[in-house]
Amino acid sequence: MNLQPSNPPTLQSSVFIDYARYYDLLYHDKDYPAEADYVDSLIRRFCPEARSILELGSGTGKHAILLASKGYEVVGVELSEQMLSLAHKNASNPPTFQSSNLPTLQPSNPLTLQPSNPLFLRGDIRSIRLNRTFDAVIALFHVISYQTTNEDVLASFRTAYNHLNPGGIFIFDIWYGPAVLTQRPQVRMKRVEDKSMEIIRIAEPQMRPNENLVDVHYQVFIINKETQQTQQTQQTQQTQVTQQTQLTQQTQQTQLTQETHTMRYFFKPEIELFASQAGFKVLLAEEWLTGAQLGTSTWSACFCLKCI
Numbered sequence: 051m052n053l054q055p056s057n058p059p060t061l062q063s064s065v066f067i068d069y070a071r072y073y074d075l076l077y078h079d080k081d082y083p084a085e086a087d088y089v090d091s092l093i094r095r096f097c098p099e100a101r102s103i104l105e106l107g108s109g110t111g112k113h114a115i116l117l118a119s120k121g122y123e124v125v126g127v128e129l130s131e132q133m134l135s136l137a138h139k140n141a142s143n144p145p146t147f148q149s150s151n152l153p154t155l156q157p158s159n160p161l162t163l164q165p166s167n168p169l170f171l172r173g174d175i176r177s178i179r180l181n182r183t184f185d186a187v188i189a190l191f192h193v194i195s196y197q198t199t200n201e202d203v204l205a206s207f208r209t210a211y212n213h214l215n216p217g218g219i220f221i222f223d224i225w226y227g228p229a230v231l232t233q234r235p236q237v238r239m240k241r242v243e244d245k246s247m248e249i250i251r252i253a254e255p256q257m258r259p260n261e262n263l264v265d266v267h268y269q270v271f272i273i274n275k276e277t278q279q280t281q282q283t284q285q286t287q288q289t290q291v292t293q294q295t296q297l298t299q300q301t302q303q304t305q306l307t308q309e310t311h312t313m314r315y316f317f318k319p320e321i322e323l324f325a326s327q328a329g330f331k332v333l334l335a336e337e338w339l340t341g342a343q344l345g346t347s348t349w350s351a352c353f354c355l356k357c358i
């Protein structure tokens with residue numbers, strides 16, 4: 051297998067265009083505080099002196115904000131302008147996290163006495179070069195699975211390597227091949243709502259087994275509840291409402307967005323090969339968050355690599 055990048059990576063338009071608008075609502079049940087604690091525990095275990103983190107694919111910034119509040123200096127890199135602008139908003143007005151496991155400042159660590167906001171930058175994780183290094187690089191919630199070709203994966207690993215201090219570590223999670231092929235992704239439906247909107251998302255996966263890829267076709271129905279209420283009030287004032295009018299109102303209230311996210315699943319020997327090509331060795335491979343052994347029921351695998 052030739053893992054050398056054939057073409058320099060170019061900045062592509064992100065699939066996270068409309069998706070960004072409702073991303074935080076869609077994942078309001080994701081336990082970001084527990085995940086930040088887990089990442090923090092891996093950093094303390096494998097790089098105890100670490101003070102700075104580069105996050106690749108920082109999305110709406112939730113992990114970065116939590117890790118910054120633990121005392122790390124965090125820089126996030128994100129391709130999607132929409133996700134980036136939500137990250138800036140979240141950083142200036144930190145979201146209320148649902149978990150009771152909220153980050154706490156530790157007076158024993160002088161850095162945590164001045165909790166700072168992360169810095170978020172727009173860039174492509176395959177090619178960005180910031181001309182500075184960090185103690186840890188992280189890429190969380192399947193960011194590496196969005197790198198679908200060997201060239202893109204290797205380019206992202208090289209970005210991580212190039213931004214690490216000697217002995218620095220790279221932590222990321224991926225879709226794990228043995229579970230994807232054994233259990234196979236299923237059609238899923240998710241419904242979430244807040245005061246102003248209701249979102250119904252249908253995810254239909256389509257396997258591309260010869261490329262280790264899954265095309266996940268998302269249909270997202272965004273229902274504007276405020277418009278609905280107004281229209282319902284108007285309706286009660288009308289004596290006769292025709293079927294035709296109801297249909298028109300329905301389309302005005304509900305917006306349909308469709309996006310396809312192509313995700314790559316990986317196997318452990320592949321990650322070992324990419325790691326060694328980029329100058330890393332694998333320190334840890336376990337189930338994301340639980341630390342369980344990897345196997346055919348592991349959908350999300352976490353790897354921690356160290357610069358050789």
Ligand SMILES: C[S@@+](CC[C@H](N)C(=O)[O-])C[C@H]1O[C@@H](n2cnc3c(N)ncnc32)[C@H](O)[C@@H]1O
Nearest residue numbers: 066107108109128129130174175190191193196
């Ligand atoms: C599933 S989201 C995860 C976001 C965030 N890490 C989180 O945990 O919520 C994947 C993110 O990776 C970003 N991404 C994917 N490929 C990228 C690339 N080549 N360069 C920069 N960002 C990228 C997407 O725009 C998206 O925000």
